[in-house]
Amino acid sequence: MVKTLTKAFFRRSVHEVAPDLIGAMLLFKGAGGRIVEVEAYHHTDPAAHSFRGPTTRNAVMFGPAGYAYVYRSYGIHWCLNFVCEPKGSASAVLIRALEPTTGLPAMRRRRGLADPRLLCAGPGRVCQALGITAAHNGLALDELPFRLLARTVETAVVAGPRIGITKAAEKPWRYGLKDSAFLSKPFRSRG
DNA sequence: TGCCCGATTAACT
DNA sequence: GTTAATCGGGCAA
Numbered sequence: 001m002v003k004t005l006t007k008a009f010f011r012r013s014v015h016e017v018a019p020d021l022i023g024a025m026l027l028f029k030g031a032g033g034r035i036v037e038v039e040a041y042h043h044t045d046p047a048a049h050s051f052r053g054p055t056t057r058n059a060v061m062f063g064p065a066g067y068a069y070v071y072r073s074y075g076i077h078w079c080l081n082f083v084c085e086p087k088g089s090a091s092a093v094l095i096r097a098l099e100p101t102t103g104l105p106a107m108r109r110r111r112g113l114a115d116p117r118l119l120c121a122g123p124g125r126v127c128q129a130l131g132i133t134a135a136h137n138g139l140a141l142d143e144l145p146f147r148l149l150a151r152t153v154e155t156a157v158v159a160g161p162r163i164g165i166t167k168a169a170e171k172p173w174r175y176g177l178k179d180s181a182f183l184s185k186p187f188r189s190r191g
Numbered sequence: 192t193g194c195c196c197g198a199t200t201a202a203c204t
Numbered sequence: 205g206t207t208a209a210t211c212g213g214g215c216a217a
Contacts, residue, residue: 075211
């Protein structure tokens with residue numbers, strides 16, 4: 001029995017939602033796969049876009065949970081976040097990598113390569129593969145064209161430091177599927 | 192207004 | 205390991 005993730009799922013601490021998303025299925029217009037890597041950004045976190053208060057760009061983060069926050073990264077890429085926590089708390093989970101399972105031809109075409117390991121291994125790559133842009137900023141996650149399905153099996157989740165940030169870089173708020181071949185970077189093994 | 196820098200990626204050496 | 209591509213946000217003046 002497949003369960004759709006509702007807004008209530010996201011109306012919790014970003015540090016609860018982030019690990020719970022590992023193993024969930026993310027589909028966008030019929031393409032996507034299992035979420036294997038995410039990062040949590042709490043509004044009290046200096047690395048979060050919402051840390052310095054609301055702006056035009058981060059406005060969606062200050063709205064209710066269960067919506068997509070899409071922003072441009074390095075002037076080139078798009079990155080997809082899921083807004084979490086009660087309204088106004090301005091926290092979100094960054095979707096960093098998927099294990100592609102559905103709509104591979106479309107994703108290969110948009111990415112211009114065939115290797116499934118590199119199709120969705122990184123936040124910019126996920127958006128390019130799924131065709132997500134600023135046009136999709138603010139869309140509800142429990143309505144089409146999004147489709148989010150809860151994981152159906154027990155999943156081994158590992159945590160580690162986040163990637164590509166300079167502030168609060170030591171916080172272990174990156175979560176991933178243990179030993180997945182589709183991560184943007186491996187997690188340091190604990191033995 | 193101007194300047195610096197970033198939740199990145201790909202193509203280099 | 206290094207670096208260019210490319211642009212909006214944030215902050216100083």
